[in-house]
Amino acid sequence: MRKIILITLVLIAGFSSKAQYAGYSPVTDLTKFRTEFAAATQKTNSIKSDFTQEKNLSMLSEKIISKGKFWFKKENQVRMEYSQPYQYLMILNKDKVFVKDGQKENKISTKSNKLFQQINKIMIDCMQGTALNNPDFKTKVFDNKNNSLVELTPLTKAMKGLFKSFNVTVDKKDFSVVSIEMQELSGDNTLIRFTNKELNATIPDAIFTIK
Amino acid sequence: MQQFRMRYLLLSSCLFFFLSCSTTHKQTQFAISDISSLQKFKPAFTVALYNTQVDVVGNHLSGLLIIKKMPDSSTRLVFSNEIGFKFFDFEFSADGKFKVYSVIKQMNKRSVLKTLRKDFELILMDHLENVSIRTENGLLYYVVPQTKGYNYYITDSLGNKLIRLERASKTKTVVEAFMENYINGIPDTIGISHKTFNFTIGLKRIER
DSSP states (O other), X not given: OHHHXXXXXXXXXXXXXXXXSTTOEEOSOHHHHHHHHHHHHHTOOEEEEEEEEEEEEGGGTEEEEEEEEEEEXXXXXXXXXXXXXXXXXXXXXXXXXXXXXXXXXXXXXXXXXXXXXXXXXXXXXXXXXXXXGOTTEEEEEEEOSSXXXXXXXXXXXXXXXXXXXXXXXXXTTTOOEEEEEEEETTSOEEEEEEEEEEETOOOOGGGXXXX | OXXXXXXXXXXXXXXXXXXXXXXXXXXXXXXXXXXXXXXXXXXXXXXXXXXXXXXXXXXXXXXXXEEEEOTTSOEEEEEEOTTSOEEEEEEXXXXXXEEEEEEOGGGOXXXXXXXXXHHHHXXXXXXXXXXXXEEETTEEEEEEXXXXXXXXXXXXXXXXXXXXXXXXXXXXXXXEEEEEEEXXXXXXXXXEEESSSSEEEEEEEEXX
């Protein structure tokens, strides 16, 4: 009887660890992954892509889908331009954030806005490959045939109160970001998928200028 | 002299009492109109997404508000910013109850939640009970008594066009709102403007 219980428990434990992310299994050699990830992202100086954002409201059984264009350039520069079904522009440049929401333009210093500072850092860390070194998160890595999934669990009080985890999926070929998922405590999530990626395309600095 | 002072005090107290009891809109004339005609302005939300602009005492906030009628007849309102960060998730149940599923710390204050609840209740028009109709300046005032104060739905003289909505205390207008360009029973544009402090909400429907 004890043996049966033990076997059942082992099986359940095995299934639940595998079922954490369907099709993914945990990466045990984190050092190797970290080295490869850092080496690959060091070669990436810029990214230009399209993106699709899917906000899932679980209890409402609703999805809000928006689309736009994305630019990243080293160091610390991101531009996200939403064009469908609404216009919205966000530029992250070093420690400054610029937001234009159709009617108003707003400049935010991430130094004074801790939440923006953290989100800003996650976005840039993911693109630059420094996400694994961020001390504000506990990191776990999973992989399947084509992709690696980096799970970042917040450790700071402010972020723990808002998000369960950030899951960053990278392409194993070039370690470029395939998607970023923000998982909320409520069970809702936001998934941003990057498509038509161009690595190291020439991007003028002016695109990140905050006027 | 003392008697005079006493009379003066009594008179001024009575005057103050009557003044404070007089409602925002002097409801002198009762109109003959069908109360049920107000129902046609009640937004027929199934699910609607609005581009949302909020300005509150010098701070600007933008995002997306989704309004959904749930199978249990409650209405859910979820407001998040454009990049998916959720500000609040409210439920207005069919029996008049209000539930906060989530709200960010900065907004989690009793006065803020109460204000938002009342503002959205004015718009949702779910509880149109004990309605009376009055006329003023050629307009029809549908008066819906609240626990404190009134909600007014103001239409043209024929009750065909919704001019504006008001939330009032017993003495003054607290909120003015409008709902315009109804498409399939759902307003395309909604505006809420507070009169006692600098707080406005603007909603413009997004086609998905």
